[in-house]
Amino acid sequence: MVDWARDLGMKIKxxxxxxxxxxxxxxxxxxxxxxxxxxxAHSTPEIFMKNLKIDLENKGVKFILERKVTGFQKKGSRIIxxxxxxxxxxxxxxxxxxxxWSETLLKSLGVNLSVQAGKGxxxxxxxxxxxxxxxxxxxSKVAVTPMQGFTRFAGTMEISGINHDILPKRVNAIGKAxxxxxxxxxxSQETLNTVQCGLRPLSPDGIPFIGRHSAVSNLVxxxxxSMMGWSLGPATGKLVSELISEKSTSLSLKPFAPERSYGxxx
Ligand SMILES: Cc1cc2nc3c(=O)[nH]c(=O)nc-3n(C[C@H](O)[C@H](O)[C@H](O)COP(=O)(O)OP(=O)(O)OC[C@H]3O[C@@H](n4cnc5c(N)ncnc54)[C@H](O)[C@@H]3O)c2cc1C
Numbered sequence: 001m002v003d004w005a006r007d008l009g010m011k012i013k014x015x016x017x018x019x020x021x022x023x024x025x026x027x028x029x030x031x032x033x034x035x036x037x038x039x040x041a042h043s044t045p046e047i048f049m050k051n052l053k054i055d056l057e058n059k060g061v062k063f064i065l066e067r068k069v070t071g072f073q074k075k076g077s078r079i080i081x082x083x084x085x086x087x088x089x090x091x092x093x094x095x096x097x098x099x100x101w102s103e104t105l106l107k108s109l110g111v112n113l114s115v116q117a118g119k120g121x122x123x124x125x126x127x128x129x130x131x132x133x134x135x136x137x138x139x140s141k142v143a144v145t146p147m148q149g150f151t152r153f154a155g156t157m158e159i160s161g162i163n164h165d166i167l168p169k170r171v172n173a174i175g176k177a178x179x180x181x182x183x184x185x186x187x188s189q190e191t192l193n194t195v196q197c198g199l200r201p202l203s204p205d206g207i208p209f210i211g212r213h214s215a216v217s218n219l220v221x222x223x224x225x226s227m228m229g230w231s232l233g234p235a236t237g238k239l240v241s242e243l244i245s246e247k248s249t250s251l252s253l254k255p256f257a258p259e260r261s262y263g264x265x266x
Contacts, residue, residue, distance in 0.1 A: 002014075002035055005037070010037060010038075010039050011037075011038035011039050012035055012036065012037055012038065013035070013036045013038065014033065014034075014035055014036075015033055015034050015035070015036055016032070016033045017029070017031055017032060017033055019033075020033065020034050020133075023036075023132075023133060024130070024131065024132050024133045025130075026130025026131075026132070027129055027130035027131040027132070027182050027184065027185060028182075028183070028184060029135075029181055029182060030180060030181055030182070030183055031181065034135070036133075040134070042134040042145050042146070042147075043147075043230075044147040044148045044149075045230060047148055064084075064089070067084035067085060067086055067087075068084060068085045069082055069083070069084055069098070069105060070083045070084060070085055071083040071108055072094070072108060072109055073088075074109070074216070076217075077215070077216055077217045078216070078217050078218050079091055079094050079109070079216060079218055079219060082094060091218070092218065093218050093219075093220065093244050094216075094218060094219050094220070095219075095220045095221075095222055095240055095244075096219065096220075096221050096222070096223065097221075097222040097223055098223065099115075099199065099200075099201040099223060099229075100115060100116070100117035100118075100162060100199040100200065100201045100202075101162065102115045102201060102221070102223040102224070103115040103116075106221075109215065109216055109219065110215045110216075111213050111215050111216065111219075111221075111258070113209060113221070113223075113224075113258055114203065114204050115201050115202065115203060115209075115223055115224055116159055116201075116202040117159070117160075117161060117162050117199040117200070117201070117202070118157050118158070118159055118199065118200040118201075118202040118226065118227075119156065119157070119158040119159070119160060119163075119164075119197050119198070119199055119200075120154055120155065120156050120157065120158075120197065120198055120199075120200055120227075121154065121155060121156045121166070121170055121171060121174060121195050121196070121197050122152050122153065122154040122195070122196050122197070122198070123152070123153045123154075123171070123174055123175065123178075123187065123191060123192060123194065123195050123196075124147075124150045124151070124152050124153075124191075124194065124196075125150060125151045125152075125153065125178075125185070125187055125191055126149070126150045126191070127186070129146070129151040129182070129185045130184070130185070131144060131146045131151045131182065131185065132146055133146070134146060135181075137177055137181050140155070140173070140174075140176075140177035140180070140181070141155055141156075141157075142154065142155035142174055142177040142178070142181075143155065144178070144181075151185075153174050153175075153177070153178050153187070154174075155170075155173070155174045155177070156170045156173075156174065157200075157227075158170065159202070162199065164197055164199075166195055166197055171192050171195045172192065174195075175187045175191075175192050200225075200226050200227055200229070201223050201224050201225060201226065201229070202224065202226050203223075203224030203226060206226050207224070207255055207256060208222070208223065208224040208225045208226070208229075208232065208236065208256055209221045209222070209223050209224040209256060209257075209258040210222055210236055210239055210240065210253055210256040210258075211243065211253045211256055211257050211258055212243065212258075213258045213259060214259060220240050220243050220244060221258045222236050222237075222240050238250060239251070239253065
């Protein structure tokens, strides 16, 4: 994987344990070494989203929040109305970006897309952990992100449909990994009890669905981003805006076509 990433032009350094410690002196790690991806970045989603919303509102974007889309009214191949639990909205263009819920919503439009929910758990440690480097603890499959005011430990890929049930053994596995890799970081039972879960929208081949569908002329799909939706969101947003503005897209949408080879009959 490292060679493959280097071929893409990413800067990657191999570090031994001492070099990792010199980069992150306040949270010693129980590891032989690590690969440092110098071109990687990390962020605090809650802060980014709050500021993005303010910025968009200042630019004239109107948000209609706390609504559930319950159905669509079509005229020919076009959607003309979107029904919510509170009102009916008229629409020139409709973008479906409803994550793991997309499959059910799209069925009512005659669009068959396979999107499964892949449940992930996250535990936020509020105390000062000393962790300053984001990391993927490969053997334990846990991602660690220092955020503003806390450190997030996230992991698990549970395919059990659309539900928010929490399995304690999975929570404990994340806590155990945190403790094994960072012996000086305390993840208390009280902290483990604050675990949250989210549903990643999984496509069958791990590649998102971005583009139009032949069944509806004014519909754009933007879903199936699996484990990478936070990172890929801005690029997807750009592609969606290019599609709707009838501009040529910044990159070919062929690999992301909702009707790619297997898509139609799944
Ligand atoms: C624990 C965890 C850690 C993760 N870490 C990373 C990471 O480090 N980097 C990364 O890139 N990605 C990460 N991801 C993946 C990322 O969160 C997802 O890929 C991303 O959230 C998908 O975005 P989305 O907008 O497609 O779907 P969602 O974020 O699920 O948003 C879909 C929205 O649609 C709404 N909705 C559904 N149905 C309806 C309806 N009928 N009417 C109205 N609204 C509806 C839902 O309520 C939801 O708010 C992580 C995911 C988890 C669970």
